[in-house]
Amino acid sequence: xxxxxxxxxxxxxxxxSLGAKRVFCVPGESYLPALQALSDSTIETIVCRQExxxxxxxxxxxxxxxxxxxxFVTRGPGATNALSGIHVAQQDSTPVLLFIGQIATxxxxxxxxQEVDYQQLLGGMCKWVTEIDHVSRIEELxxxxxxxxxxxxxxxxxxxxxxxxxxxxxxxxxxxxxYCKPEAYPHPVHIEKVKQLLSTAARPLAILGGSxxxxxxxxxxxxxxxxxxxxxxxxxxRQTLIDNTHPCYVxxxxxxxxxxxxxxxxxxxxxxxxxxxxxxxxxxxxALLDIPLPKQKLIHVHPGAEELGxxxxxxxAINCSPESxxxxxxPETPQFNKCDPELVESGHRVYLEWSSxxxxxxxxxxxxxxxxxxxxxxxxxxxxxTTGAGNYSMWxxxxxxxxxxxxxxxxxxxxxxxxxPAAVATKLQHPEKTVIALAGDGCFQMTHQEFATAAQLGLxxxxxIIDNGMYGTIKMHQVQQYPDSNCGTELKNPDxxxxxxxxxxxxxxxxxxxxxKIAFSEAQNYNGPSILHIIVNPNAxxxxxxI
Numbered sequence: 001x002x003x004x005x006x007x008x009x010x011x012x013x014x015x016x017s018l019g020a021k022r023v024f025c026v027p028g029e030s031y032l033p034a035l036q037a038l039s040d041s042t043i044e045t046i047v048c049r050q051e052x053x054x055x056x057x058x059x060x061x062x063x064x065x066x067x068x069x070x071x072f073v074t075r076g077p078g079a080t081n082a083l084s085g086i087h088v089a090q091q092d093s094t095p096v097l098l099f100i101g102q103i104a105t106x107x108x109x110x111x112x113x114q115e116v117d118y119q120q121l122l123g124g125m126c127k128w129v130t131e132i133d134h135v136s137r138i139e140e141l142x143x144x145x146x147x148x149x150x151x152x153x154x155x156x157x158x159x160x161x162x163x164x165x166x167x168x169x170x171x172x173x174x175x176x177x178x179y180c181k182p183e184a185y186p187h188p189v190h191i192e193k194v195k196q197l198l199s200t201a202a203r204p205l206a207i208l209g210g211s212x213x214x215x216x217x218x219x220x221x222x223x224x225x226x227x228x229x230x231x232x233x234x235x236x237x238r239q240t241l242i243d244n245t246h247p248c249y250v251x252x253x254x255x256x257x258x259x260x261x262x263x264x265x266x267x268x269x270x271x272x273x274x275x276x277x278x279x280x281x282x283x284x285x286x287a288l289l290d291i292p293l294p295k296q297k298l299i300h301v302h303p304g305a306e307e308l309g310x311x312x313x314x315x316x317a318i319n320c321s322p323e324s325x326x327x328x329x330x331p332e333t334p335q336f337n338k339c340d341p342e343l344v345e346s347g348h349r350v351y352l353e354w355s356s357x358x359x360x361x362x363x364x365x366x367x368x369x370x371x372x373x374x375x376x377x378x379x380x381x382x383x384x385x386t387t388g389a390g391n392y393s394m395w396x397x398x399x400x401x402x403x404x405x406x407x408x409x410x411x412x413x414x415x416x417x418x419x420x421p422a423a424v425a426t427k428l429q430h431p432e433k434t435v436i437a438l439a440g441d442g443c444f445q446m447t448h449q450e451f452a453t454a455a456q457l458g459l460x461x462x463x464x465i466i467d468n469g470m471y472g473t474i475k476m477h478q479v480q481q482y483p484d485s486n487c488g489t490e491l492k493n494p495d496x497x498x499x500x501x502x503x504x505x506x507x508x509x510x511x512x513x514x515x516x517k518i519a520f521s522e523a524q525n526y527n528g529p530s531i532l533h534i535i536v537n538p539n540a541x542x543x544x545x546x547i
Contacts, residue, residue: 008033028074030101049449055085060425076114091413095149131160135168153304201270209235209276217326250347364540388419417446435461496533506530
């Protein structure tokens, strides 16, 4: 037939129509018709080295763009490898579409080669798991998957693609699919109630978190906070939801919480939780708010209705996105008084003191100098920093002063290995920005094979590998509980600089601050990926604690 298309072609045209710009994949024979269709598509195809890295790149893309990040993986081990990135998307509330090749439908339930029941495997982690059993339903179910990933609390969706569906043919004319973004706005009565509660409170505090934010929403809330003299904190690894130099900013509610900020939360009489969920890390093991009824008057604004009242019962629950809430709350109405200005002045002053590098231990002097140097040399609003998980990330979480929305890309799930693939995705999404990836020696080696991806693409960004020869976070806890044990925490590492050079990329070993200044200058001028292998004192188990 003249207009006959394969299921793979229908799938890729549906993604084009919905607005897909880029996909990350590890190729597999189970989805070859889709891969072939991508070769003729406007969608950019990024070939990765391992499915976990591909899924993390998709997650970082979703985090930065607000649209679903997309990964294609093959059946069985390809799908199971991708789980680490899908877990990040679930905990970070990031829209992601995971397309999985699958055995032919006629072979199901025979324990065929690489057969997996994806509903059982992914059902607890994804918002929806679907299998497209006929080519005629591809457009319908792909459109639904896209909308489901973005709706309410965003998250991952898995779409399973049997071989017979992808190889199947149809002569149907492609539909002009388009993403229709649903947006609920808060009732004006609720907005007035929020303003009244905050302006009449003795000790109000706003905590910003979650996904679904935009740059305009961030600027609108900054204006609202300034007009009201409202102290503002950010949730774990959501520090770019307010300019950290803004006079109302009082710090982040995450690991290593400032004791003064913890006390401020405990003593707050009105607490506005906007966009976030106050999960284990920001709630400090669910200890800051009584469960189920907090002492604080809690105003909870969240796009997912199922999250409102799930753990803490709010006095006022508003089911909408941060974007629509912030658009509704400004301009400030004149009848409301400002909060006590001393609250923001003291809060910001305490934050600046807490985030001073003077708190670092002598054993961490090299990293102290490096972080101080980077913040003085880089254009901070146009620099995006990515990290994975580990004690090294405290250098960013506590001491880096973010000034612009979406310049921090880090996993609230605490996934090691995230920072490097996130940097690959970030540089692809924002080629005009300076991108710096930080990784520990253990963290980097979780996904280090994606350096080959960066080298093949010629992506110009710099990775700082902070090498203390151990799994530092685990060692910190080990020292506390089993002081004489080294079991399982020591690492023997390669020369990462030489390793980078083996890919014809830039690599340099850093053992002093002078080494760093020279190497960083060369890395910034290099037209490709670079690694600075920084050898640090292992006794500096955190920036502020030595063992």
